[in-house]
Amino acid sequence: MTHPLPSPSPNPWSFLPFALTIFTSAFLLFQVQPLLSKQILPWFGGSPAVWTTAMLFFQTLLCLGYLYAHALAALPSRKTQARIHVVLLVLAALLASRVLPGAELRPESSDSPVFQVLLILGASVGLPYFCLATTGPLVQHWFTSTAHASSVFRLYALSNVGSFLALLSFPYVLEPWLEQQEMGRLWTAGFWVFALLCLPVALGVWQNKTPAGAAHSDADEVVPRQAASALKPSWVQRLSWVALPALASLVFIATTDQISHDVAPEPRLWVSTLGLYLVTFILTFDHPRWYRPKLFAFLTLILLLVASGLSDIPRWLGIDWDYGVNEVRWSHYALLFVVCMLCHGELYRRRPVDTRRLTEFYLCMSIGGAFGGLFVTLVATQFFDDYLEWLMALVLVAVLACHVLFRVEGQARGRVRHAAGALIAVVMVALLYAMQNPWSWREVRKDDRTEIVLDQVRNFYGTVSVKERRYVSEPERDDRVFFSGNVTHGQQFLSDALRHVPTTYYARDSGIGETLQWAMAQKSSLSVALIGLGAGTLANYARQTDAYDFYEINPAAVRFAQDWFDNLSTCKAGEQNILLGDARLRMEQLPKNKLYDVIVLDAFTGGSVPIHLLTREAFQIYRNHLKPDGHIAINITNAYLNLYPIVKAQAEVSGMAYRHKYQAVDEVRNVRRNLHFIMTNDQAYLKAYPSVNRAMRDEQGRLLGNEPYDQPGLRLWTDQFSSIAPIVR
Structure with missing residues (x-):
C-alpha cells in the first residue's frame, strides 16, 4: 500500500514579493497627493479649492483604478491579465519621469480653475497614479492563488501601514529638508522601484505559475x-x-x-x-x-x-x-x-x-x-x-x-x-x-450680553459669519464681529462715538497703526495695499488724498464687509478699489509703474496660513510694487505658528531693515493681543519706533525677560520649499 507524499509546506518567502509591492504602491500613493497639491497651490492663489479639487481627482482616479482591477480580474486567463498590466506598468514608468508639472502647464487665466486643476494633475501624474491605484486589489487577487491565500486581507492592512508612514513622512521627514523638485525626483525613483517589484509578480502570473514556491497553480481555486x-x-x-x-x-x-x-x-x-x-x-x-x-x-x-x-x-x-x-x-x-x-x-x-x-x-x-x-x-x-x-x-x-x-x-x-x-x-x-x-448657538443669552449671529456663509474658502453683541449694562460697548471660521478678523462698535475707532489687531498704537500714521505724517497722499479685507477696519485710516486697494480672495467676505459694516462705505480715500482674487496673482498682474507706499499683509491669523504669500517669490512681487522708502507691514499674530523667523528671513534676504511690535490685550478698547512685523529702509521710522517685545512674567508678576521669537537656522521659504513643522507652537 502506498501513501501519498505529504504536501510541501508553504514557502514563507513567497509572501514577500506581494507584500513589498503593495506596501510601496500605498506609500507612493500618499506621497504624491500632498506633493502635487503643494506644487500647484501658488498657481491658483493658495485657495483651499485647490486641495478640494485635487482630492476629488485622486479619489476619482482611485475608484477608476479599482474598477480596472475588477474588470481585469474578471478575465478568464491570468496570462492575459498579466500581459495587459505589464504594458500599463511600462507606460506608467515612462510617464513618471517628470511627475511635477512644469511652467508650461501653468494657467494664464483664472477661468475654470477646477477644470484647470484636473487637467494639470491628469497630465502630470494621471497614468502613474492610476497604475498605483490598481496595485492593491489586483495583486491581492493574484495572491489568492498562492499557499498564503488565507492571509490576503493582511496585505490590505499592510497597504494602510504604507499609507500611514507616507502620511507622517511628508510633513515631518521630507518637507523640512527637501525642495519640491528634489521630492519629485525621489518619487520618480520610488515609482521605478515599485515597477521593478511589480514585474516579477506579474511575470510569475504570465508564465502560469506563482512566484517563489507557491503551492497552487493557476487552475487551483480556493473555493470550489x-x-x-x-x-x-x-x-x-x-x-x-x-x-x-x-x-x-x-x-x-x-x-x-x-x-x-x-x-x-x-x-x-x-x-x-x-x-x-x-x-x-x-x-x-x-x-x-x-x-x-x-x-x-x-x-x-x-x-x-x-x-x-x-x-x-x-x-x-x-x-x-x-x-x-x-x-x-x-x-x-x-x-x-x-x-x-x-x-x-x-x-x-x-x-x-x-x-x-x-x-x-x-x-x-x-x-x-x-x-x-x-x-x-x-x-x-x-x-x-x-x-x-x-x-x-x-x-x-x-x-x-x-x-x-x-x-x-x-x-x-x-x-x-x-x-x-x-x-x-x-x-x-x-x-x-x-x-x-x-441653530441653538445663533442666539446666545448671557448674564451681561446677548449674542446673535446675523449672517453666515460657507463656501470653498471656509465659513464666514457676523455676530452682533449687545451689552445690558454697557450699551456703548455694543458691537459687531467678523469671523472667518472661529478666528476674529475684525470688529466695529455700534455707537456713533466709537464706530470708526480702529480695534482688534489694528489700534492706532499697534505696529500697523503706527506705520500708517508715520507714512501719513511724511506724505500728503499715500498709495496703500491691504491684503485681507476682514471687516475693513484699516479703511478708517484713509484720507481724501489717499488711494486704498483692498485684496480679498473670498467673495463672501467682501459682501459681509459691505452689508454689515460701514468701514468701506464711509472710507475717506479719494480712490478705493476691491480686487477680488488672490493678492499675489493680482499684484503680479499690476503695471510695473504701480507702486505702493504701504503694503499690509493681513492673512495669517488662522492656523492654516496661505504659505504662498510668505515665500521669496511672493516678497519679490511685493518689492517690485513698493516705493524705495515704503513699508511692508505684516500681521503675524498667530496662536499656532511662530511666523517671526519666516518673515525675518525674507527681510534679510531682501536687504531690508525691520522692526516688530507686540501689543497686549486691552478689553476696554476691544484690542486683541497682536504682533506685527514691519520691513522698510526708512531709517527715520526705525529710529522713531524701536521694536517692542512681549514681557514674560512669573506667577508673582516678576519680569523673567522677553518672549523669544526668533528660531535661528530655519531655511528660507520659497515656492519650492516650505515647512511649517519647525514653527508649530
Whole structure:
C-alpha cells in the first residue's frame, strides 16, 4: 500500500514579493497627493479649492483604478491579465519621469480653475497614479492563488501601514529638508522601484505559475465553483461594502472640520485625524482579534455623548469644571477612532468568503470612501451654511452602534432585542439633537450680553459669519464681529462715538497703526495695499488724498464687509478699489509703474496660513510694487505658528531693515493681543519706533525677560520649499 507524499509546506518567502509591492504602491500613493497639491497651490492663489479639487481627482482616479482591477480580474486567463498590466506598468514608468508639472502647464487665466486643476494633475501624474491605484486589489487577487491565500486581507492592512508612514513622512521627514523638485525626483525613483517589484509578480502570473514556491497553480481555486455560487454576496451585503466605508469617511472629514470649527484649523490636524482613520484599517484588516463588536459599539455610544455634550456633562453632575481645547480635541479623536473601528470592523466581518469577489469588494469600498468626501465637497459645502454633516454623521453612527450592540444571531429573543435597540437609537438621536442643535448657538443669552449671529456663509474658502453683541449694562460697548471660521478678523462698535475707532489687531498704537500714521505724517497722499479685507477696519485710516486697494480672495467676505459694516462705505480715500482674487496673482498682474507706499499683509491669523504669500517669490512681487522708502507691514499674530523667523528671513534676504511690535490685550478698547512685523529702509521710522517685545512674567508678576521669537537656522521659504513643522507652537 502506498501513501501519498505529504504536501510541501508553504514557502514563507513567497509572501514577500506581494507584500513589498503593495506596501510601496500605498506609500507612493500618499506621497504624491500632498506633493502635487503643494506644487500647484501658488498657481491658483493658495485657495483651499485647490486641495478640494485635487482630492476629488485622486479619489476619482482611485475608484477608476479599482474598477480596472475588477474588470481585469474578471478575465478568464491570468496570462492575459498579466500581459495587459505589464504594458500599463511600462507606460506608467515612462510617464513618471517628470511627475511635477512644469511652467508650461501653468494657467494664464483664472477661468475654470477646477477644470484647470484636473487637467494639470491628469497630465502630470494621471497614468502613474492610476497604475498605483490598481496595485492593491489586483495583486491581492493574484495572491489568492498562492499557499498564503488565507492571509490576503493582511496585505490590505499592510497597504494602510504604507499609507500611514507616507502620511507622517511628508510633513515631518521630507518637507523640512527637501525642495519640491528634489521630492519629485525621489518619487520618480520610488515609482521605478515599485515597477521593478511589480514585474516579477506579474511575470510569475504570465508564465502560469506563482512566484517563489507557491503551492497552487493557476487552475487551483480556493473555493470550489459550486460552493462559490452558494456564497455569492447578496445585494444587502454589497450595499454594506459601500455604506460602511462611506460612513467612516464622512465621520473622518466631519470630525476634522468640527475640530477646526470648535478649536482651530491647526496644521497637524489632518495628519492626526487621517492617521487615526488609517490605523483602524490596519487593525481591523490585520486580524479579527482587534475588533470586538459589542465593546466598540458601547464605547461609541458613550463617546458620542461625551463629544457632543462635553460642556454640559459636568454641570449635570454638579461638578464645577471648565473644559478646554485639549479636552475637546481628544474627545473628538477618541470618537473618531472608535467609530472607524466600528465601521471598518463591521466591514471586515462582511468581507466576501469567495476570494474571487475580492476586487469587487475593494471597488465597493473605494466608491464608499469617495462618497464621504464627495458629499462634503459637492453637497455640504455648497448647500449648508454650517457643518451640519457633523450632526448627520453622529445620528447615523448612533443607529449603527445600537444595531451592533443589540444584534443577535438567533431568532428566539430577536424581536425584543431589536425593539430595545430601536428605542435606544431614538433616545440617542434625541439627545444628540438636543446637545448639537446647529441653530441653538445663533442666539446666545448671557448674564451681561446677548449674542446673535446675523449672517453666515460657507463656501470653498471656509465659513464666514457676523455676530452682533449687545451689552445690558454697557450699551456703548455694543458691537459687531467678523469671523472667518472661529478666528476674529475684525470688529466695529455700534455707537456713533466709537464706530470708526480702529480695534482688534489694528489700534492706532499697534505696529500697523503706527506705520500708517508715520507714512501719513511724511506724505500728503499715500498709495496703500491691504491684503485681507476682514471687516475693513484699516479703511478708517484713509484720507481724501489717499488711494486704498483692498485684496480679498473670498467673495463672501467682501459682501459681509459691505452689508454689515460701514468701514468701506464711509472710507475717506479719494480712490478705493476691491480686487477680488488672490493678492499675489493680482499684484503680479499690476503695471510695473504701480507702486505702493504701504503694503499690509493681513492673512495669517488662522492656523492654516496661505504659505504662498510668505515665500521669496511672493516678497519679490511685493518689492517690485513698493516705493524705495515704503513699508511692508505684516500681521503675524498667530496662536499656532511662530511666523517671526519666516518673515525675518525674507527681510534679510531682501536687504531690508525691520522692526516688530507686540501689543497686549486691552478689553476696554476691544484690542486683541497682536504682533506685527514691519520691513522698510526708512531709517527715520526705525529710529522713531524701536521694536517692542512681549514681557514674560512669573506667577508673582516678576519680569523673567522677553518672549523669544526668533528660531535661528530655519531655511528660507520659497515656492519650492516650505515647512511649517519647525514653527508649530
